[in-house]
Amino acid sequence: MDLLDFDKGDGLLPAIVQDHDSGEVLMLAYMNREAWEKTIETGEAHFWSRSRQELWHKGGTSGHVQRIKEIRIDCDNDTILLKVEQVGGAACHTGFRSCFHKRVERNGQVVISGEKVFDPKKVYGK
Numbered sequence: 001m002d003l004l005d006f007d008k009g010d011g012l013l014p015a016i017v018q019d020h021d022s023g024e025v026l027m028l029a030y031m032n033r034e035a036w037e038k039t040i041e042t043g044e045a046h047f048w049s050r051s052r053q054e055l056w057h058k059g060g061t062s063g064h065v066q067r068i069k070e071i072r073i074d075c076d077n078d079t080i081l082l083k084v085e086q087v088g089g090a091a092c093h094t095g096f097r098s099c100f101h102k103r104v105e106r107n108g109q110v111v112i113s114g115e116k117v118f119d120p121k122k123v124y125g126k
Contacts, residue, residue, distance in 0.1 A: 006033050008078045012048060015080040017091065020069035026091035027056075027099040032081060043068050045082055062123045064088035090117035093124070 004013060012030040019026055029047040031039070038046035045058040045066035059065030066084035073080060089103055092099040095116035103111045 002063055003073060003077060004033075004036060004080070005077045012050070013078055015045075015047060015082055017045065017066060017082045017084055020083040020085055024098055025100055025120060026066075026084070026086060026097070029056075036080075039068065039071075039082075047067075059087060062088065062089055062090075062093075062118075064118075066091070088118070093120060094102075095120045095123075 006013060009030075010089060013032075013033050015029050015031045017026045017029065018024065018045075029045075030050060031046070032048040035046040035048050037056070038055065042057075045068065047056045047058060048054075049056040057065075060065075065087045066082065067087060068082060069085055070083040071080065072083070086097070090097050092101065094101075095118045097115070097117050098112055101112055101114050103113045
């Protein structure tokens with residue numbers, strides 16, 4: 001039985017990642033069937049990198065892996081919600097805990113909320 005409808009998104013489904021304990025939304029990424037199967041098999045988040053066109057083990061380079069605590073699927077079977085333990089304190093490759101660290105004020109100004117957890121230059125060498 002196929003749980004997910006990968007045909008709707010041309011093989012890619014959005015995967016929302018949320019901190020299991022706090023409920024904070026950490027990131028949004030995409031999964032293909034291979035990423036889904038690897039996530040189920042390993043208990044750690046895997047995604048499909050649209051920019052690199054390859055399977056991506058979250059934290060494979062940085063060590064900031066996401067251990068799966070719970071998985072939910074929406075009513076249409078085309079969106080995934082991963083509730084995770086975020087190892088290393090940060091989900092965002094820019095060093096922030098959450099990829100959603102930019103807050104837009106009513107006047108349109110963007111404000112950075114939170115502090116960096118790590119220096120991306122030291123972790124990724126870029």
